[in-house]
Amino acid sequence: MTGGEAPFREELGRAPGAYGEVLLRRRAADDGEHLELVVDGVFAMDDVDTATERALATEALRRCRGQGLTVLVGGLGLGCTAAAALADPRVAAVEVVEVQPPLVDWAREGLLPALPVADPRLRLRVGDVAAHLSGTRARYDAVLLDVDNGPVFLVHPANAGLYEEPGLAAALGALRPGGMLAIWSSAPVPELAGRLAGRSGAADVEHVVLAVERDGRRHEYALVLGRRAAQAS
Ligand SMILES: C[S@@+](CC[C@H](N)C(=O)[O-])C[C@H]1O[C@@H](n2cnc3c(N)ncnc32)[C@H](O)[C@@H]1O
Structure with missing residues (x-):
């Protein structure tokens, strides 16, 4: 230009x-x-730098054991988290729940180049991931949430509940024992990690800060990771 x-x-x-x-x-x-x-x-x-969106999947899956893993991704966006999950050969199924119907249509039309939309392991659904989590049985090995800019910068006020006690309980409850919950944030959120660690059903909670250079400035994003305890309450 x-x-x-x-x-x-x-x-x-x-x-x-x-x-x-x-x-x-x-x-x-x-x-x-x-x-x-x-x-x-x-x-x-x-899609200037999607390293942290991808890390949401790779960091959670790195902590998952076994084969035939099933993954839920909350928020399609440009499809980078889902693509990173599909890149793991141990993953048998990736279900993406996205609240914006047009985005799902465009993904199906192939307008999101990051997303391997023809991969038979991928399922795209329109819906609110909070409602999906509260209505699902324990069947995922990983639940990956990136629906806001993180709990400190909500895109929709209705998403606030995802980061509070009932929302965290629903996300943990959607996991098989030993499964991983991972939440992306555009800023460090140690209080969220503390809230998750305080739940009796959660174990191995980590707050991982990821530094990214953008437009000559250093930004700190964060992932909150936690495992559903083998004996979850
Ligand atoms: C920042 S983008 C996700 C980026 C994605 N991790 C990627 O790799 O491209 C957030 C997405 O979450 C969606 N979203 C917001 N609230 C949601 C909700 N309650 N349920 C499902 N999707 C939601 C938005 O429409 C948007 O597509």
Whole structure:
């Protein structure tokens, strides 16, 4: 791009969603093109550096034992967490629950290049992951949540409950004993790790800070990881 020109933006999709309009677009940058997701006029994410979204899957799965693992991903976004889970050959099934119907449609149309949408292990569902968790039996080896910018910066106020006692209990309850819960956050959240560690059904709780350089600035993201105790309450 030369100075003074408007950055190239191509709209790939624009549709009404569950919480305002959903927009998927491509923009030009010095290092190539990037995808951007905008919800209700607010920038949600791009694919400039998706290392921490991928780490949400790899760090949780690294702590899972066995083969034939089943994974729930809460929040599709640009599909990077789900793709990282599918890249693990021990994973037999990845179920993604996404609240925005247009995003699921665009994924199925192949508009999210990170996501191997034809992988037979992948199942995309439209829905609220909080409702899904509270209505499910213990069947996942990993539950990976990235539906907000973390508990300190909610995208939808209704998501607050996911990080409180009943929400954490539902997420742990959706795991097989020994399974891993992992939550992404755009800032360190030691209080969330403490809340999870305080639950009798949780074990091995960790708060992992991940540093990322972006636009010349250092950012600290975080993962909260915890295992469902073998004898969960
Ligand atoms: C930051 S993006 C997720 C990024 C994703 N980890 C990736 O790798 O691209 C958050 C996603 O969660 C979705 N979302 C927000 N609240 C949700 C909810 N309660 N249930 C399901 N999906 C939700 C948003 O629509 C958005 O697609």
